[in-house]
Amino acid sequence: MQHDGPKLKVLLADDSNVTRLVFSSLLKRSGHEVVMVSNGNEAFMKCKSEQFNLILMDVQMPVMNGLSATKLIRANEALTGTHTPILALTAADSKADLEHCVQAGMDGYLHKNITAGELHDVLQCYLNPVRQKEAELNDGFEGGESNSSGKGEVREGAVFTSSAGENRNNGPEEGMHSLLVSLRQAFAYRDESLMEQSSLKMKRMALHMKSEKLADATFRVQLAFRRGDFDTARHHLRSVEDLVSRTMEQPGFELDMDFNR
């Protein structure tokens, strides 16, 4: 199975015409495919009938809100053994709000007033070389050309294909992957508290797996981030990515998933 370039099929759930218009035009401009719905119930129904690479979900919507929809989607995924990243679309950014989103099973959040450049950066998290490594491990989907050695910000070629996750269990790589996504998001947003949270989890997971290297690399990201030295942080973030993908290649890679919850 082949895909042609770094395109995502995105489900956009928001009750506001304006938000839908803004995000759909931003996404389409980058060549992504967008399917729009206006409440949580529609989002859930859409997810049952179609596969998406990414879901952008408003939190407050009529009929069914984004949190309930996420819970339903996650429950359904537990049956099918898939996992589609869901990001909250939110205007608020209080810790409590974010925490609700995470508890409902979302992978992260986007501010509604995100700029095109920022959105582009975040989507890069989903055009991630780790996906390719997983692709090599899982028959369910295939990756494109690897560009993980490249120094450029833009990583091309990797994408979840429409069959992403078909054959994969909700294994530890998912936990690792979503932590990596949080780290990248924290970095992209210069979000200190998300950085602290996600690197703490990543370090714990690394130590649990007896990968001191990964724990160190994660801590190096953290230290550089705290110093405000983002170039160095970016550099170490790449090491983390490499170590994570190498870890996933190891046979018998197993982990207690409690670490991610």
Next chain:
Amino acid sequence: MKTLIVEDDFISRRILKEILSPYGECDIAIDGEEAVQAFRMALDDSASYDLVCMDIMMPNMDGQEALKLIRALEKERGASGAREAKVIMTTALGDPRTVVEAFYKGGATSYLVKPIGKQKLLQELRNFELI
């Protein structure tokens, strides 16, 4: 001068960072455990810290314990004596017992009682010939 600030308190961290940043790179660890890890990694990179400013009372691992481990690491890597890092222990209490322990058993170079004054801290660094 490469500095490691070890503080669980956000405000104290900010203050120390502000005072010390003009003199070089400042890393921040939020407890003793992180301090030891950061110190070890710096030794790994052959870019060890010249100065460690460490709070005594911290969660997870306190400053005393961290200091002992840091000195042990230095010894193990042959960085003791004149090459060892200057360690200033900071404490909110003028509790002589913990201070004495930090000095004589833990190997602290000096100690300062909070609140940390800029001049007082800089004077210490001059005494150590770090600045």
